[in-house]
Amino acid sequence: GAVVSQHPSWVICKSGTSVKIECRSLDFQATTMFWYRQFPKQSLMLMATSNEGSKATYEQGVEKDKFLINHASLTLSTLTVTSAHPEDSSFYICSAQTTGRVETQYFGPGTRLLVL
């Protein structure tokens, strides 16, 4: 149980284009999903918290107009990297939280983005 999927698993795009990454909770409903970014050999950095049906909450330093997050249903959240640049190349990981007060976050397999 508690399986989270991401699509695509990897993507290569040209600078200036936009890329959408999907995060789905497959066997449970997630009122909250999180988007992280991870550089090589570093820890996970939270980018934003996404609650179903409401606007995402972005961490300090994360541009909300560049990283568009939509959480339209209890099983799907999307992250769109707009006008991507080479410095946006990274490993993007989502997680989903089950309902409840303090619940474990279950992570997706990650999406590796390479911007040329």
Place this chain on the structure above:
Amino acid sequence: GESVGLHLPTLSVQEGDNSIINCAYSNSASDYFIWYKQESGKGPQFIIDIRSNMDKRQGQRVTVLLNKTVKHLSLQIAATQPGDSAVYFCAEGSPNTGFQKLVFGTGTRLLVSP
């Protein structure tokens, strides 16, 4: 500020040995802790969690110990296997950041030699 850190960036052990991975946290209000395992190119995998009202929790081959006095968390892996080789992260949740949000440590790489 808040931080969750690890003492050892890399831990090398022999197959069959017991491994201990440590984590220090600075937010005394943290009351929920999780250990994750991350293999190369994959997302973090939940291992075990513990709440602050407990000192110890055991799972299959893993034990988490929590010392709130010194704000220290450890993960013990018994009979370490080559498949345990990965990066291990501790993460904390605290009321003052909202229960939903976790702060991750820097990670420890565990290398298991056959």
